[in-house]
Amino acid sequence: FAMYDTAKGGDSGAGSFTHAGGGESFHKMGCQKVGLAQMFLKFGLNLLLVDVDVMLLRNVMSYFARFPQADILVSSDNLASTLPSGDDGLEMPALAGAPMNIGVMFFRCNEQTWKFVDDWYEHIVATPDLWDQNAFNEMAWEGWDPYVKVHPGNDRIFSGYNGTLWVGVLPVTLFSGGLTFYIQHLYEVQQVVPYAVHATFQYGGNMGKRNRMREAMIFEDSKEYYTGSATCLTLTRRLTMWRDWTCSCRASTPPLAWPGSSTAPSLMTSVPVRWREYTFLENPPCPESVKSSRLTIYTSTVRPAHACVSGQPLCVQQA
Template structure:
């Protein structure tokens, strides 16, 4: 069952989708350089070679392995382990591998018979550390991480993170799986999905209630009491629904007859029972019978078998009978168990007046790099102090105002205004990026304002169909406009790399860290220093036309000033020593917008490439 508001089947949970292909055509994407782990003591646990992760991605696409069956291995967690914030010392010998999984280990971790589990390979180790950081930050102790390969297993064991080995002794990874990226629709992606089902089978077989979640989620509140308060449900899942079906202030489940979108298996709660085990067994059997079947598609299909006649639970009308009317199922509220759209674009939790429990980075366009950036933008990615050290440059762009008559504009008129508005903003952004290159600084991205949402299909009134609560305009997530993974990939092919930080960077920096600041004011006249200003910040007046060599010489006295603010960007015209390399880079990092009916979408590249003309 579906409606016109259901998520198209092209939705890609781990990669960036394009607009063609079967089910989900996912482009092969390079990755942003890996970031250090959130646990400040663990920098040595991460790859020292910045290319290591990118090479793994390329290998994943070039040489997929045939699928093989694998099972969770078992053993006991050591009795003593350091906390995540504890540095290892010579008196604490490094643990070579996490323990294997046993029922005893799982039960020792569970609280109120509930355990929260994620799993990952080494390619997503930074997501694992971020996941654990926020789990622990919010006092959630009943968690376990499944290590899919020996490399991430060693990192987790050395960090004292509650983990278990999913690979067998003497092997480097779960049988048949590599340690690189899981490209949507590929063999390894499907095999990784089978591991999810095996985990569900294993933990429910232990007699535990399992919250199973993808590693690209961030927990911001302990869900244990919420799950315990819905004893009628055998299974609870998140949803790709884009609007809430319940009144504001209501903390219950979504109305099942109104929530038509796909159940998203990135967040699933299984209450152990014979009915639940039967569903999981059927799910596993269906996937074993078809190596190319998407696990989420199989789950949705099974749950909706025998869906009609529709039946509600007598003690909870928002719990319905699924899987041949043998399993009681509930749809988690989309504002509190948020998707990448209901949280990052709609702020639906504010509209619904509820506190979110978790954020899942779906509905985004930048692959893992886009997910990291979105989480950073909203203060949900843990970075070490070194991330906030360096020499930075930023500016406030001219904020576009909502035009008169906006409410009466049709979709095409709104899209036209969005293009015009974005062209003006990108003109100034281009100059800021060029100044960052000229002065060898890290650009702190300014806020960009979007008057239209981005989608994989036509929008309605500049909103995704069904996303009724989207306020227009809104602050754009960076991956709506630019491709974060193209900021600094392969300089030989794509020109001058750009180092960047998210627009909320200054809000996120440690309170104890202060920057020496100066403002560069571009305008008429020559070089001059402005003696006083309300911000008590040094101000330097500069001519609007500059060359990289001269500008560097003029600003040599400020070479150690940590933060430069720019004023007068709309007037700036500059030139770089390697202007061609810069043009190649900005053309490469520009994103696309989609979609305007039969007209399709367009690229932002011309707005960046031609902004200076």
């Protein structure tokens, strides 16, 4: 399934590749996403539905199989874990107060799930200014009591949609958002191995999302990305970014390493300087010939006597 069919030169009504949040095309995309869930559920299939900016790091199906009581499992925008270190279960619903994020969803095929998804679809189609994620949260939280109305077989699965649906919130350490994965490295703090990461809470649009994946060395690039010719100003080089340690009012334990899309968002757009992420030379696909190539730039009069001709304000020495 695709929102945009490049082979036929047309789209499915949702518009182009990039959708501004809250716009008409964004709403159409949400309707089509929920309609897609309807279609596969009616085929009698369980469904894993993820956004295109979600990176799956390992097989998630065995994890979902651990919670047969849940009709729907969904990721979260929580910026902290509700679980003790080493706990790889679902979030505690009474403590996970942030909105559920529909970027990662698992639907178990049954009548309760069908009914909820049908109602969800009808609700957003009838309300042009309603975001599919907001509608999901409103409906799933209807009539909930996370302390009392929980599943008898698993108290981390809550009763939602007025007692007609069992919902589990996926742990933010294992199914991470942009802040908990790329900045807090919460999976390391909690001593677990993540299953997926969603490129949320970031700057720079699609380029910024790719940059974060590249910094984490989870984005597969072509060979040309590492060896292709380019320019860094007039030096026929690419700028490799530095690792920036920055304090943030949104982080609980500063300083933290901030991605380039946060510290230099202007580089996510079309600029004359070609650049690479700070982990570029650490990434195993990067050839040794690139790693061993050196270019030394002296911008001061204080430089080795053999390096440049005396009096030059800028000189370059290439190994």
